[in-house]
Amino acid sequence: MKRPNKNGKRVVPQPGGESFQIGEAGLPIYHMPMPPVKSRGQLIPLGEWQIGEAGPPMTPDEYKAYCEREGILDPDRQLIPSPEELAKLPLSARVAFARRCAARIAPLAGVATPQELNPQAAALFLLAASTVQTPLRRMLRCIRRDFDRLLHLARKQKWTDDTPVSSDVFGPMWPKDLVPTWAREIQQPPVNPV
Amino acid sequence: MARPKFSVQHFVACLSVSWEGFPGSKTARTLEGVIHRFSVSPGAEPGFEFDEIWLYARLFRSTQVEGTREFSVKLVWLDAPGGARDVLSRPLSIVRFTNAEPIVNIAWSLRPIEFPGLGQYEFRLRTSVRRRVGTAQLIVAREFIQIEQQP
Numbered sequence: 001m002k003r004p005n006k007n008g009k010r011v012v013p014q015p016g017g018e019s020f021q022i023g024e025a026g027l028p029i030y031h032m033p034m035p036p037v038k039s040r041g042q043l044i045p046l047g048e049w050q051i052g053e054a055g056p057p058m059t060p061d062e063y064k065a066y067c068e069r070e071g072i073l074d075p076d077r078q079l080i081p082s083p084e085e086l087a088k089l090p091l092s093a094r095v096a097f098a099r100r101c102a103a104r105i106a107p108l109a110g111v112a113t114p115q116e117l118n119p120q121a122a123a124l125f126l127l128a129a130s131t132v133q134t135p136l137r138r139m140l141r142c143i144r145r146d147f148d149r150l151l152h153l154a155r156k157q158k159w160t161d162d163t164p165v166s167s168d169v170f171g172p173m174w175p176k177d178l179v180p181t182w183a184r185e186i187q188q189p190p191v192n193p194v
Numbered sequence: 195m196a197r198p199k200f201s202v203q204h205f206v207a208c209l210s211v212s213w214e215g216f217p218g219s220k221t222a223r224t225l226e227g228v229i230h231r232f233s234v235s236p237g238a239e240p241g242f243e244f245d246e247i248w249l250y251a252r253l254f255r256s257t258q259v260e261g262t263r264e265f266s267v268k269l270v271w272l273d274a275p276g277g278a279r280d281v282l283s284r285p286l287s288i289v290r291f292t293n294a295e296p297i298v299n300i301a302w303s304l305r306p307i308e309f310p311g312l313g314q315y316e317f318r319l320r321t322s323v324r325r326r327v328g329t330a331q332l333i334v335a336r337e338f339i340q341i342e343q344q345p
Contacts, residue, residue: 015296019297019298037243038240045229046229
């Protein structure tokens, strides 16, 4: 049996005609003792419908402007935020993002890691370090997610250039199943006091 | 013999389903009284018996197999005293899937239908599936309605 949208897959009807079949239910098989029928009649619809109306048609440019105004993400956006996109962030958020990019690749770059790094440079490090288990696309999505989150919060909370942005706003650096080997913290065995 | 696989695109309970023209398999039908909340007349006491209720489903075949599937519906009283209780089951008519018509609209009438009390009810659309140990009933769609007393 297929469920609609199982595993995110669309269920598309097969080409061909359709039929309208009618059927009557068979006799009821009761699973509980039913009380004697005291009321007969018809069910009366109750409640309210909401009337929805579609907005006016939009040109692609108008739609793009609408998405930007409403904060709707473009599904075809680049994985690495462009400088034009970065410019939309307040200054403090830009700095926080650059620090996050630097922190992301710090275990790869070693001691020479700068305090702040642009996403393009961070992506180059990830490109060199990607593996089958940690594919590049998924790793770059983490950079995009950081940026999208900052943009969303900046819009929602009306950040300005002076709003302090903590590194906590980003959440975990990597999804649990994507932590690269080089980014895993080396667990030091506890020192035996004996 | 393989049986056609399908997905349930819509499953809706409503008060009636009328033809938009001469009855026939190519004629569209109108669902009437499609809403979640229903009321019974003021002063009505449980159990309630209603003339009919309809269940509409649109099914998309998802394989190239022609054949039929058997359906049944189970009514569950979710707000029964002491917790949800199965009220009744009813076999429904058999649905045919063909290569020419892989999309099936079907409306089943349940008449009459009894409800033991007020509250929320769940219609579970089930189909029979073969298991190693026999045939089982698999729930393929659910619809909910609320029955309230009119103020």
